[in-house]
Amino acid sequence: MTESAAVTGIGVIAPNGLGTEEFWTATQKGISGIERISRYDPASYPTRLAGEVTGFEAGEYLASRLLPQTDRMTQMALVASDWALADADLDPAAVPEFDMGVVTASASGGFEFAQNELQKLWSKGPEYVSAYQSFAWFYAVNTGQISIRHGMRGPSGVLVTDQAGGLDALGHARRHIRKGTGVVVSGGVDASLPPWGLVSLLSTGRLSPTDDPARAYAPFDTSADGHLPGEGGAILVLERESRARERGARVYGTVAGYAATFDPGPGSGRGPGLRRAIETALADARVTPGAIDVVFADAAGVRDLDRAEAAALSAVFGPNGVPVTAPKTMTGRLYSGAASLDTATALLAMRDGVVPPTLRVTDQAADCAIDLVRDTAREMRVNHALVVARGHGGFNAAMVLRAPAAD
Amino acid sequence: MTARELTIDDLTRILRESAGENEGVDLDGDILDTLFTDLGYDSLALLEACSRIEREFGVKLSDDVLSEAETPRLLLEAAGGAVPPAARAA
Secondary structure, three states: OOOOEEEEEEEEEEOOEEOHHHHHHHHHHOOOOEEEOOOOOOOOOOOOEEEOOOOOOHHHOOOOOOHHHOOHHHHHHHHHHHHHHHHOOOOHHHOOHHHEEEEEEOOOOOHHHHHHHHHHHHHOOHHHOOOOHHHHOOOOHHHHHHHHHHOOOOOOEEEOEOEOHHHHHHHHHHHHHHOOOOEEEEEEEEOOOOHHHHHHHHOOOOEOOOOOOOOOOOOOEOOOOOEOEEOEEEEEEEEEHHHHHHOOOOOOEEEEEEEEEEOOOOOOOOOOOHHHHHHHHHHHHOOOHHHOOEEEOOOOOOHHHHHHHHHHHHHHHOOOOOEEEOHHHHOOEOHHHHHHHHHHHHHHHHHHOEEOOEOOOOOEOOOOOOEEOEOOOEEOOOOEEEEEEEEOOOEEEEEEEEOOOOO | OOOOOOOHHHHHHHHHHHHOOOOOOOOOOOOOOOOOOOOOOOHHHHHHHHHHHHHHHOOOOOOHHHHHOOOHHHHHHHOOOOOOOOOOOO
16 A cells, blocks of 8 residues: 655745735635735836735744845745644654655746846956855755755755646655655745746746736636736645654645646647646546546636636536636746645645635636636535646646545 | 955954854854854855955955864954954963
8 A cells, every 4th residue: 555645734925825824814715915016116027916925024034044045935935844844743853854855846946046146246246146146046945945954854856847846846745755755845935026037937928918906817717818926835744644643643635646747849739738637647546537626727827728728627527517716816826836835725625615716707718618716715525626737838737635534 | 445454343244244143153252263163154154254355355365265264263364354362271
C-alpha cells in the first residue's frame, strides 16, 4: 500500500488576506484584493491593476540578518512556512533533519531584489551590486532559505513550470513522501510585480489592459481580455499520512491524485494536454469524474484559453457537469503561488463546506459550458476537489484532493 | 574619496546595513577581537561589508582580507582604519 501525503499545515499570504483565516474569510465573501498598482506609478504600463499584498512588513516577522539577503517573495515564503508549520503544530527541531524536505515552485525569481541590483550595476557600477544578488534572485532561493531556517536537509528542490508549478511542487513533494520522507514543506510564493517583473509578464500578451477593478480579469466571460497579476501564494506542510495520524495531527485532506502533461508543439494539429492531465489525475486517485464535487479552474481570462479549459472540463465531466470556481479572480494570477493557494482554498472549502465564488463574470460565454460558481459562495459538501493549473509554454497539471472523512 | 579613517563604529554600522544583526549578539559591546563567525557573519556577509567599506572609504581591500581578517580588529587594520590598542590579557 502506497503511503498517502496528508496536508497538515497551511500558511497563506494573499492580496485579500494575510494569514489563512483572514484570507479565507475574505474569499468566502468575495472580497477582492485587486487595485491599481500602488508601489510605483503604473500609468505608463499597459496593465495598471494587480493584486498587491498590503500590510506585510517582513521586519515584523524576520530577523534583521535575513532582510538584506532576501527578496520580497522569499520573505513571504519564509513567513508562510512559519505559519504553515505552526498550523501543523510541528516543531522542526523535534524531527530528524533528513526526514524533512522542501519543494517549492518558482516562476520568475526575486525580481524586486534583482531589479534594484541591476539598476545599481548599470547606473553606478559592479562594485555597488549586493553580494547577496548571487543567490537572492535564484529560482531555488525560497527552497534554500526555508531549508536553512528550519534545518530541513532531506530531499529538496524547485520546479519551474509557471502557473502549473504550484501543483507540480506538491506532486513532487508527494513523491518524496512515498519514497520515505516524513515531512515536506511545499508550495509556491511569487512577487513579480515590480516594473521588471510586470514587463516580463506583459511579454506573454495575456494581461488585461482594463482599468476598472470591477471589470478586469473576468474569466469565461465574453468580455475576457486577459488576466491580472498578483503576488503571494501558499506554503503547505505535507506529511506521511500514517505519521500525521500517529501524532494526532489535524489533517485537512490528502493528495489523492496528481498528473502533469505538456502541450504538443504549435502546428502539430494535436490538442492541448489539459484534458489528459485531468483524466490521469482522476485515474491516479482512483475516482470517476462523478466523485469530484468541485473544480478550481486555471481561469486564464483569455478567450481561447478559457474556451479550451471549458472544453476539457466538459469533455471529462459533461457540459455544466460539475461546479467550477476561480477564487483567483480576487487575487490575480499568482504564478507559482496560484495553484498552491487554490489547493489551500480547496482544503478549506472541504473543511467548512463552502465553495468560494468567481468574481466579475456577468456574461458567461456560451462556448464555456461550465457550472461556474459566480458572485456568492455556494454551501455544499466537498469530499473530492480537483485543482487545475496551466503554465505559459505548455505546462498542464491537475491534482485531486480528498477530504479526511471521505473514502 | 574621503580621507576619513574607518572606525569600529563605522564597521558596526556597515555590518548592520549590509547584513543585519544576529539575535543574541551585541555589536555595540566589545567585539574588536571576537571572530566574525561568532558574531554570526559568514563570508558572504563580509564580502558585502568589505565592498561597502571600499566604496565609502576609498580603500582597496585585497582578496586575502576575506579569509585572513577574522575579527573586526584585523579588518580595521587591513583597511588602514583606526585601530584601538589591544586589550591585553594580564
